[in-house]
Amino acid sequence: MSTPITGTGSAVPAPALPERHYLNATHGLKSWLLTTDHKRIGLLYLFTITIFFLLGGLFALLVRLQLLSPQGAIMTPDVYNRAFTMHGVIMVFFFLVPSIPATLGNFLLPIMIGAKDLAFPRINLLSWYLFVIGGIFGIVALAGGGVDTGWTFYTPYSSMSSNSRVLTGGLGIFISGFASILTGLNFIVTTHRMRAPGMTWFRLPLFVWAHYATSLIMILGTPVVAISVLLVMFERVLRVGIFDPSIGGDPVLFQHLFWFYSHPAVYIMVLPGMGVISELIAAYSRKNIFGYAFVAFSSLAIAVVGFLVWGHHMFVAGETPYSALLFSVLSYIVAVPSAIKTFNWTATLYRGSISYDTPMLYAFGFLGLFLVGGLTGLFLAAAGLDVHVHDTYFVVAHFHYIMVGGTLMAYLGGMHYWWPKITGKLYPEGWSKLSALIIFVGFNLTFFPQFLVGYLGMPRRYAMYPPEFQIYNVLSTAGATILGVGYLLPMIYLTWSWFYGKPAGNNPWNVKGLEWQTTSPPPTFNFDETPIVTDATVLYGHPEEVKVA
Amino acid sequence: MPEAAVTHHGAHAIPRLQHHFDTMAQQKEAATLGMWVFLVTEVLFFGGMFCAYMIYRMWHYDGFVAASRELDLGLGGINTAVLIGSSLTVALGVHAAQTGKQRQLVWMLIATLVLGLVFLVIKYFEYESKLHLHEAHHAAAMVRLFPAAGWFEVTGELAPLAGGIRLFMVLYFAMTGMHAIHMIIGIGILAVILRMAMKGEFTPQWYAPVEIFGLYWHFVDIVWIFLFPLLYLVNRHG
Amino acid sequence: MSFHPQDAELHDHIIPAKVYYAIFAALMVLTVITVAVAWVDLGLLNIVVALGVAVLKASLVVLYFMHVRYASRLTWVVVGSGFFWLFILLSITLTDYLSRGWMEAPMLVR
Numbered sequence: 001m002s003t004p005i006t007g008t009g010s011a012v013p014a015p016a017l018p019e020r021h022y023l024n025a026t027h028g029l030k031s032w033l034l035t036t037d038h039k040r041i042g043l044l045y046l047f048t049i050t051i052f053f054l055l056g057g058l059f060a061l062l063v064r065l066q067l068l069s070p071q072g073a074i075m076t077p078d079v080y081n082r083a084f085t086m087h088g089v090i091m092v093f094f095f096l097v098p099s100i101p102a103t104l105g106n107f108l109l110p111i112m113i114g115a116k117d118l119a120f121p122r123i124n125l126l127s128w129y130l131f132v133i134g135g136i137f138g139i140v141a142l143a144g145g146g147v148d149t150g151w152t153f154y155t156p157y158s159s160m161s162s163n164s165r166v167l168t169g170g171l172g173i174f175i176s177g178f179a180s181i182l183t184g185l186n187f188i189v190t191t192h193r194m195r196a197p198g199m200t201w202f203r204l205p206l207f208v209w210a211h212y213a214t215s216l217i218m219i220l221g222t223p224v225v226a227i228s229v230l231l232v233m234f235e236r237v238l239r240v241g242i243f244d245p246s247i248g249g250d251p252v253l254f255q256h257l258f259w260f261y262s263h264p265a266v267y268i269m270v271l272p273g274m275g276v277i278s279e280l281i282a283a284y285s286r287k288n289i290f291g292y293a294f295v296a297f298s299s300l301a302i303a304v305v306g307f308l309v310w311g312h313h314m315f316v317a318g319e320t321p322y323s324a325l326l327f328s329v330l331s332y333i334v335a336v337p338s339a340i341k342t343f344n345w346t347a348t349l350y351r352g353s354i355s356y357d358t359p360m361l362y363a364f365g366f367l368g369l370f371l372v373g374g375l376t377g378l379f380l381a382a383a384g385l386d387v388h389v390h391d392t393y394f395v396v397a398h399f400h401y402i403m404v405g406g407t408l409m410a411y412l413g414g415m416h417y418w419w420p421k422i423t424g425k426l427y428p429e430g431w432s433k434l435s436a437l438i439i440f441v442g443f444n445l446t447f448f449p450q451f452l453v454g455y456l457g458m459p460r461r462y463a464m465y466p467p468e469f470q471i472y473n474v475l476s477t478a479g480a481t482i483l484g485v486g487y488l489l490p491m492i493y494l495t496w497s498w499f500y501g502k503p504a505g506n507n508p509w510n511v512k513g514l515e516w517q518t519t520s521p522p523p524t525f526n527f528d529e530t531p532i533v534t535d536a537t538v539l540y541g542h543p544e545e546v547k548v549a
Numbered sequence: 550m551p552e553a554a555v556t557h558h559g560a561h562a563i564p565r566l567q568h569h570f571d572t573m574a575q576q577k578e579a580a581t582l583g584m585w586v587f588l589v590t591e592v593l594f595f596g597g598m599f600c601a602y603m604i605y606r607m608w609h610y611d612g613f614v615a616a617s618r619e620l621d622l623g624l625g626g627i628n629t630a631v632l633i634g635s636s637l638t639v640a641l642g643v644h645a646a647q648t649g650k651q652r653q654l655v656w657m658l659i660a661t662l663v664l665g666l667v668f669l670v671i672k673y674f675e676y677e678s679k680l681h682l683h684e685a686h687h688a689a690a691m692v693r694l695f696p697a698a699g700w701f702e703v704t705g706e707l708a709p710l711a712g713g714i715r716l717f718m719v720l721y722f723a724m725t726g727m728h729a730i731h732m733i734i735g736i737g738i739l740a741v742i743l744r745m746a747m748k749g750e751f752t753p754q755w756y757a758p759v760e761i762f763g764l765y766w767h768f769v770d771i772v773w774i775f776l777f778p779l780l781y782l783v784n785r786h787g
Numbered sequence: 788m789s790f791h792p793q794d795a796e797l798h799d800h801i802i803p804a805k806v807y808y809a810i811f812a813a814l815m816v817l818t819v820i821t822v823a824v825a826w827v828d829l830g831l832l833n834i835v836v837a838l839g840v841a842v843l844k845a846s847l848v849v850l851y852f853m854h855v856r857y858a859s860r861l862t863w864v865v866v867g868s869g870f871f872w873l874f875i876l877l878s879i880t881l882t883d884y885l886s887r888g889w890m891e892a893p894m895l896v897r
Contacts, residue, residue: 074815193863220868220869221871224876252883256883260876260880307872307875308875308879311879319883320882320883320886320887321888321890322882322889322890323879323882323883323886326879326882351863528875543841
């Protein structure tokens with residue numbers, strides 16, 4: 001187990017919490033519900049998305065229980081349709097999209113650039129309220145029986161035939177989309193206009209670059225899914241037939257508009273995770289990221305090229321083979337910047353001074369699982385191969401390796417890494433390492449069999465399946481149970497540490513970065529004095545080492 | 550020289566300067582950039598509908614032509630002039646704020662408000678006329694919208710083009726309706742800004758809300774600049 | 788471009804009012820042209836002219852009414868990327884629709 005190394009070698013007093021910080025500066029529910037402090041808003045988001053994660057996880061459990069038996073163990077197909085749809089809708093729109101940006105991003109972005117807050121603090125609070133309102137609509141939809149269209153809302157089923165709560169659910173997604181847009185807007189303006197003296201673009205933490213790129217996607221993509229969902233809702237209310245083939249409408253048009261956002265959305269979900277991983281790997285190798293500029297620019301490249309590939313979700317939907325060819329080629333190209341990051345992270349590890357603290361364990365998990373997820377994406381990008389595996393569990397496994405094996409691991413790693421900064425407390429290392437291990441084992445047991453059974457032909461979104469696939473499904477459900485335990489443990493011990501953990505001190509990991517130069521927890525305006533940034537603030541191995549507090 | 554003057558408790562000696570900004574210049578640049586980024590989202594938002602329009606016009610050109618000719622070009626043209634005029638007045642309003650001419654600022658904002666309301670009133674009449682039986686160009690054909698039996702009904706000579714006509718009308722209402730909602734929101738914000746202007750709150754040192762509102766208003770004008778030819782002028786010859 | 792925007796002087800290029808009047812006049816003239824051209828049969832050129840005029844009008848509003856002519860490079864990038872992204876949506880979607888019908892499915896029985 002590693003202990004923080006002090007630079008001076010002399011006896012250092014035990015860290016203590018600062019007297020006044022952002023958590024105790026003001027008291028009472030109103031001071032939280034009307035706060036404009038980005039750190040408090042980050043915690044409000046953390047609270048809300050955790051609730052949605054649990055809800056989405058509940059539906060995952062129901063799905064996996066159903067699939068224990070080839071005839072379907074607990075639900076009719078109609079109910080099953082609602083279960084997997086609600087799992088997808090909640091996890092994508094109400095957990096993954098806001099996850100890292102709205103919690104860690106909100107909390108850390110201003111501090112990392114040396115600012116007192118985001119550019120528009122009140123709009124930040126508004127975004128949380130919009131998210132909550134959107135979520136409430138989602139829950140109302142759920143209470144009314146849920147949606148059964150799949151999270152992709154394909155027309156004409158969603159617009160014309162479905163008897164489920166498409167309108168309410170759609171409204172929830174529409175409103176929470178604005179939360180996303182406002183967050184992205186805030187991050188972009190903040191990064192451009194509020195950097196402290198000396199904080200040049202190329203001294204920015206890669207976490208900031210990743211969030212900047214993510215914000216670009218949020219701004220450019222979300223409005224298109226907003227109008228797509230709005231047109232579907234328009235259709236359901238007015239029955240005018242905009243996607244109705246019988247009057248000459250095209251259901252595939254909906255898919256073009258939907259995936260124009262929803263493909264870049266997966267980069268919204270993974271890029272912040274990549275930003276976290278860059279920070280963790282540098283910190284726990286005590287080494288600057290190899291090829292910083294390449295990693296920074298690769299985030300931008302992913303954001304831009306990610307907008308050009310949406311048709312790879314539609315290879316069998318009715319788009320032409322010529323269009324499919326274009327999308328396929330572009331999808332291979334978009335893999336390149338992700339590969340660059342992976343190479344650079346690995347190169348950073350080489351000859352680094354590596355510690356195996358919990359956040360680093362999550363980073364290692366990310367590296368392996370994101371690699372598998374990303375490579376299987378290339379299988380899917382080949383249009384011919386995709387004809388065989390489209391809408392099978394191969395696809396399901398692919399995106400869960402990225403979203404859960406990638407983003408969620410990065411989220412947990414980042415949560416552990418910055419927990420001392422956010423709360424001022426340390427968490428119990430033994431429990432955290434155990435949980436990471438349980439999660440890793442549970443994850444692979446859940447999703448690796450899905451690659452196999454998908455390739456063998458088991459379709460997704462089916463409530464029952466041929467008996468020869470049962471063993472894979474049973475293994476997967478067993479894994480999911482272990483995974484669930486793994487996720488519950490951090491919720492318990494992190495909450496425990498909030499109240500009873502040891503004070504962390506300013507820089508418990510002894511790492512670079514502006515956020516570690518201020519107190520844990522930080523004061524309301526982040527710094528007692530506006531920091532002046534030099535290379536020594538951000539680079540490892542710089543001759544002028546920054547003193548550890 | 551920088552205008553920041555920070556007191557012990559972090560409050561600024563300069564009114565209107567928010568605590569997390571160092572100078573008024575920084576604050577204004579942030580606000581302006583923020584509005585531009587928001588307008589980009591609006592371009593993509595309307596853009597989705599333009600995409601649907603593009604595809605369906607390709608597929609149903611004749612239906613689009615027939616439906617477009619049902620729109621009142623006179624009212625549409627007047628509305629175009631009204632909206633462009635309101636862009637002029639709001640630009641002159643920003644100019645007045647920049648040069649400290651309080652009264653001119655107020656009058657320009659009032660003019661913008663009035664023109665905006667005129668646009669919406671004309672729009673209302675346009676929509677209202679479509680609620681009733683509507684004789685088309687050809688006496689033997691009729692396009693009827695929102696009848697008791699269904700939302701759109703096309704009979705007579707134009708019936709083979711019903712699909713295209715219906716799709717056009719859906720997009721017409723969706724696009725102009727969304728545009729009108731943006732106008733209504735704009736007028737609401739304008740009313741607030743007008744009130745502030747009447748109380749003399751804007752100076753050449755601080756007029757950011759007027760300028761930023763202006764950007765939003767011009768954007769709404771630009772959407773109409775594209776809607777007008779695409780909806781009203783599909784084909785007026787032949 | 789100053790690195791510390793917070794140190795920049797609060798200075799805005801003030802466009803003279805007569806420029807605004809001139810732009811307004813141009814916009815009205817272009818509107819009349821747009822309407823007039825719609826009555827003339829130019830075949831495929833009709834849509835080209837209509838969109839071309841609309842783009843010209845929009846450009847005048849953006850450059851002068853919205854002050855972009857005198858704005859920072861960042862503003863130009865922001866404005867440009869908004870329209871460029873719309874262009875991406877429209878053009879790549881068109882690659883699907885324009886190529887529909889190019890290839891007959893061999894098994895298709897009519």
